[in-house]
Amino acid sequence: MLSTGIRLTRRHADLGQLITPTIPLSGCRRSFSISNLSNARLPFFHKRLKKEPTADASPTSLTPTSIPPPAPSAKAVAPTPSSRSPSADLQPELSKRQQFKSITPSSQLMHDIRIQGLGSKAESWSFDKSSRGNKTIRPWDKKLSPEDWKKQQLERRLPPKQVWFEQRTTKVVEKEEVKFPSMRFQAGASSMKSVPSEEALLRMARPDLFDELEEINKLLQGADGEQRSGSDSATDDVQINIDAEEIDKLKQRRKQKEQEIKDSQLQEIAIVGRSNVGKSTMLNTLTESPNTARVSSKPGLTRQLNFYRCGEKFIVVDMPGYGFAFAKEEDKNNWKELIEEYLSTRRTLKRIYVMIDARHGLKVADKEFLAMLDSKSKKFQVVLTKCDLVSPPNLARCYTLVLDELKKTYRHAIAERLLMVSSYTGAGMNNLRKDILFTCGQNILVRNREQPKSTMR
């Protein structure tokens, strides 16, 4: 209760009945004393008081709860390890969320995320965060001079002007930077429940390669039939008159064709991940055609291996997901077998891209799957998807956490960097395209850079 009779401002109303006139308070004109501070919502300067009670406080102003405890015994003053209670040894354990929040991502990574426009509202984030108090200063609205920008940058932790500029322009530049050879995938080249052979796929993708070979084979068979009929063997084959020289030429041509087929073997890129992680959506964004693969918000839509041809050189394989899905247990086991069979036996498979949801990081199903890949000595690249649904700092934390785990646990993970994409905003897609082309040894049509832009190097 106040005994001085001064008027309290609204700011002091919290202290209400707790103030009595004995302890001098620095920063106030009049003297007050404080009792039972523990329940009060205090202004900042009182918090300091609470932590460091003044030594000269008179005993009359103290409530019973604030009376100092009796002098501790010598044993209690210097506790030996054996005398300490077990509860004293227990550190308060951090929850998973707290652990996650305690990760400090590198500034380089945060910079990369901003530059690529990844993370929810990434562009506005970097600037909105810079606002303090009630004012939101947007430097580009005000057209600040370079000096003022520098000042603002220091005061409000803005990115350098160049960074901000790049952030606004990369998207436009990127669109022109990298292109797939034929620009578009040919959707549904094949869609199968069992693993097709490499040759069967090539036959579907490039029938022209096989047409001539088949003709040569027919001719040679005919010539064979003629020779056999010449030696009185009964045969129904069509007989064609070809001299020996011609036959040699045909055989040579056949060899050439076979070699050509061997050389034009299509390389494959597999997209795997948990159900509903966004594999099919990513494929659509990658190809810039929304109807390439079917997409659903219900996990378990893709139920077979889908092969999509890109240009004449490689194929992207969209797979069923693992983990939870709206499907029968039997079906899920079949998919699992199918995926494992494909991944472990394919010779033309160049790289496996494992999609991980940026909101959740590595889940148990992911870890099991990665362990399976590792046990089969299969190299894989992790891609964080749905990056538009997490804030840039959390995305950076997820990145750091996943990368650390990959480095620690999996020998065959490409732990140099992770890729990050958002199929909705298209952010990071260009990097993924470059990576695919680079992996397949294709010429990358890059205007400014020679190699895929690194996230972390």
Ligand SMILES: Nc1nc2c(ncn2[C@@H]2O[C@H](COP(=O)(O)OP(=O)(O)OP(=O)(O)O)[C@@H](O)[C@H]2O)c(=O)[nH]1
């Ligand atoms: N916000 C956001 N949503 C996404 C993104 N990518 C996919 N989605 C959504 O995630 C859901 C699942 O997408 P799909 O592409 O069907 O996922 P999938 O991995 O192919 O799923 P399965 O075929 O069942 O294994 C859909 O509702 C998409 O709209 C993304 O980048 N951002």
Ligand SMILES: [Mg+2]
């Ligand atoms: Mg799918």
